[in-house]
Amino acid sequence: MPGTADSPTTIRVRAPARLHAGFLDLEGGLGRRFGSIGITLDDVATVLRGSRAPGSRPRAEGPSAERVLRSIDRLQRETGLPGEIAVTVEQAIPEHVGLGSGTQMDLAVATVMAGLTGRAESSRDLARHLGRGARSGIGIGAFELGGLIVDGGVGPTPQVPPVIARMPFPERWRILLLHHEGGSGLHGTQEIEAFRALPPFPAERAGHLCRMVLMVALPALAETDLRRFGDAIGEVQRVVGDHFAPAQGGRFTSPLVAEALGWLERQGVSGIGQSSWGPTGFAVVEEADAERLAGEARRLWDGTPLRVQVCRGRNAGAEVMAYGPLAMRARA
Numbered sequence: 001m002p003g004t005a006d007s008p009t010t011i012r013v014r015a016p017a018r019l020h021a022g023f024l025d026l027e028g029g030l031g032r033r034f035g036s037i038g039i040t041l042d043d044v045a046t047v048l049r050g051s052r053a054p055g056s057r058p059r060a061e062g063p064s065a066e067r068v069l070r071s072i073d074r075l076q077r078e079t080g081l082p083g084e085i086a087v088t089v090e091q092a093i094p095e096h097v098g099l100g101s102g103t104q105m106d107l108a109v110a111t112v113m114a115g116l117t118g119r120a121e122s123s124r125d126l127a128r129h130l131g132r133g134a135r136s137g138i139g140i141g142a143f144e145l146g147g148l149i150v151d152g153g154v155g156p157t158p159q160v161p162p163v164i165a166r167m168p169f170p171e172r173w174r175i176l177l178l179h180h181e182g183g184s185g186l187h188g189t190q191e192i193e194a195f196r197a198l199p200p201f202p203a204e205r206a207g208h209l210c211r212m213v214l215m216v217a218l219p220a221l222a223e224t225d226l227r228r229f230g231d232a233i234g235e236v237q238r239v240v241g242d243h244f245a246p247a248q249g250g251r252f253t254s255p256l257v258a259e260a261l262g263w264l265e266r267q268g269v270s271g272i273g274q275s276s277w278g279p280t281g282f283a284v285v286e287e288a289d290a291e292r293l294a295g296e297a298r299r300l301w302d303g304t305p306l307r308v309q310v311c312r313g314r315n316a317g318a319e320v321m322a323y324g325p326l327a328m329r330a331r332a
Contacts, residue, residue: 010052017041020275022036022236022273023035041312051116060088093105098277123144133160140160151164175283176293178280194244194248209235209239217232248278261281
């Protein structure tokens with residue numbers, strides 16, 4: 001596999017999952033469409049390592065191995081990067097549950113391929129080659145920067161949505177993830193058709209969402225005001241969820257997750273919602289309340305496919321470790 005004299009022989013990448021907490025402007029009358037807000041997670045990630053395999057076809061093993069091979073094939077075609085590589089997936093974000101598995105896997109594979117050849121490519125360029133960022137830049141922002149991300153949506157030119165705000169997620173807040181085991185959200189052609197079939201989104205509603213993010217959510221985050229932040233996220237979720245309800249069967253994809261989110265709301269939690277098309281739900285809570293609420297929810301939904309996980313936000317992007325004959329290098 002071609003590379004410079006000091007190119008690493010093995011690269012290990014840990015790519016964090018993300019919550020997609022909602023689109024901001026589905027109307028697009030100002031020349032940009034979508035825009036979104038999301039949060040990088042620290043406790044759910046895709047981890048893989050790739051090594052040079054001179055003279056061999058691409059190889060992959062572990063969870064989502066077929067996905068890895070598709071990424072390698074596309075990068076070979078789009079960029080000319082050689083595919084003489086062996087990849088082991090140590091763990092993978094579950095696919096099609098709203099946590100950004102595809103983007104993180106693609107970017108992790110692309111980072112390995114570019115790094116093993118000594119080729120300098122930004123995450124945004126790699127994402128563009130892979131067709132990522134068609135609607136949202138949250139996953140790319142999570143890979144690059146971590147924290148809470150707001151992207152500026154898709155403009156008139158074919159570029160990855162720019163990150164227009166990035167703020168640290170408070171260390172003393174936690175995120176309850178509500179997993180519907182075995183469930184999945186819309187993806188692929190189903191997702192494309194759903195967007196086509198949805199009714200027009202009123203401009204005044206888009207303005208309301210943008211105001212909620214700019215004037216409520218972000219200032220509340222800066223002041224570590226969980227109640228105000230949760231109120232804003234909950235409002236974004238209500239408006240966007242009701243708009244997507246015809247495509248996903250209700251405000252939330254999973255009735256089981258919807259039931260648990262309703263219970264959390266009755267406990268006084270305001271920052272509840274669904275990540276992307278779901279079925280994964282989430283709730284933003286104080287660290288002091290996280291384990292208590294998680295334990296009560298586990299007891300109430302014991303014996304069902306609902307699984308509750310306590311997560312932290314992550315204020316750094318992907319972690320990349322490069323191993324070579326000269327030294328070990330790290331980037332986080």
